Amino acid sequence: MRILLANPRGFCAGVNMAIQCVEEAIKIVGTPLYVYHEIVHNRHVVERFVRQGVVFVDTIDQVPAHSTVIFSAHGVSPEVRKRAKARGCTMIDATCPLVTKVHMEAIRYARQGYHILLVGHAGHDEVVGTVGEAPGAITIVESPQDVAQLPYDDKSPLVYLTQTTLSMDDANAIIEAIRLRYPHVKSPPSEDICYATTNRQQAVRHLATDADLVLVVGSRNSSNSVRLTEISQNSGTQAYLVDDVTEIEHAWFEGVETVLVTAGASAPEHLVEEIIDDLLKRYGGHLEDRHVVEEDMHFELPLSLRSLRERAAAKG
Numbered sequence: 001m002r003i004l005l006a007n008p009r010g011f012c013a014g015v016n017m018a019i020q021c022v023e024e025a026i027k028i029v030g031t032p033l034y035v036y037h038e039i040v041h042n043r044h045v046v047e048r049f050v051r052q053g054v055v056f057v058d059t060i061d062q063v064p065a066h067s068t069v070i071f072s073a074h075g076v077s078p079e080v081r082k083r084a085k086a087r088g089c090t091m092i093d094a095t096c097p098l099v100t101k102v103h104m105e106a107i108r109y110a111r112q113g114y115h116i117l118l119v120g121h122a123g124h125d126e127v128v129g130t131v132g133e134a135p136g137a138i139t140i141v142e143s144p145q146d147v148a149q150l151p152y153d154d155k156s157p158l159v160y161l162t163q164t165t166l167s168m169d170d171a172n173a174i175i176e177a178i179r180l181r182y183p184h185v186k187s188p189p190s191e192d193i194c195y196a197t198t199n200r201q202q203a204v205r206h207l208a209t210d211a212d213l214v215l216v217v218g219s220r221n222s223s224n225s226v227r228l229t230e231i232s233q234n235s236g237t238q239a240y241l242v243d244d245v246t247e248i249e250h251a252w253f254e255g256v257e258t259v260l261v262t263a264g265a266s267a268p269e270h271l272v273e274e275i276i277d278d279l280l281k282r283y284g285g286h287l288e289d290r291h292v293v294e295e296d297m298h299f300e301l302p303l304s305l306r307s308l309r310e311r312a313a314a315k316g
């Protein structure tokens with residue numbers, strides 16, 4: 001069997017930063033340590049931290065007063081910050097800077113009197129957080145069909161923004177529908193779909209047609225991992241999303257000579273390695289590293305964590 005390994009794949013700069021935040025916070029404040037929502041959308045990452053004493057919560061009411069709480073990479077609404085502050089919590093904000101950028105755009109356009117059409121998935125943590133920045137000034141648009149239902153006219157000041165982890169193709173189809181109905185709509189100053197999502201999708205789009213089967217390593221609630229699976233399927237190559245090696249069904253490999261392996265932005269590399277080892281053991285063959293886009297992005301730890309570290313160091 002020929003195994004093609006997609007590059008780039010796996011952890012992005014935002015996920016690396018968010019995971020490092022939790023690791024550092026455990027060292028500084030110990031456990032139990034509270035994290036609002038899954039720090040990143042990956043079952044293995046979350047389970048590893050749970051084993052270390054991290055408590056993941058869905059509401060701030062679940063965080064004991066005066067404890068430390070970390071906000072996940074997907075960001076939170078100002079209401080969540082307000083509630084955490086009211087409980088006297090120490091807050092560490094692990095929101096990815098590229099999500100924060102969309103929050104800032106939402107705040108700015110809402111202040112300027114625009115109504116924001118947010119292209120994204122209702123209910124996704126990131127979308128919930130962004131909507132919370134300007135409730136009343138944002139409408140979520142999930143499909144081109146949604147555009148037809150919008151109540152605005154050609155005089156309404158409109159701008160569109162997008163969730164960072166959408167499929168570029170799906171987002172473009174929705175944006176095209178928005179532009180068709182509202183030619184005056186304003187675009188964001190720069191692309192909201194992030195570099196990591198774009199690059200991983202580009203690699204799969206480029207390589208999937210060379211393979212008979214695509215394995216995407218990632219969790220089902222990881223938006224960018226699900227999008228990689230869809231992109232492969234749309235290009236005509238069967239794809240499966242697996243959390244780890246145990247989810248692989250070997251019936252999938254009947255008649256398969258070439259497999260492409262990739263991973264969503266929140267999937268740890270050791271899961272990819274375990275899958276490759278298993279495939280090589282079962283089917284023999286060889287591995288080919290395929291580089292489509294080079295990446296060199298790094299995000300600093302947030303100021304809230306660096307200050308906490310400095311305070312802890314000063315106390316000795």
Ligand code: SF4
Nearest residue numbers: 012014015096164194
């Ligand atoms: S996928 Fe993009 S937006 Fe999400 S954490 Fe990674 S870099 Fe940030």
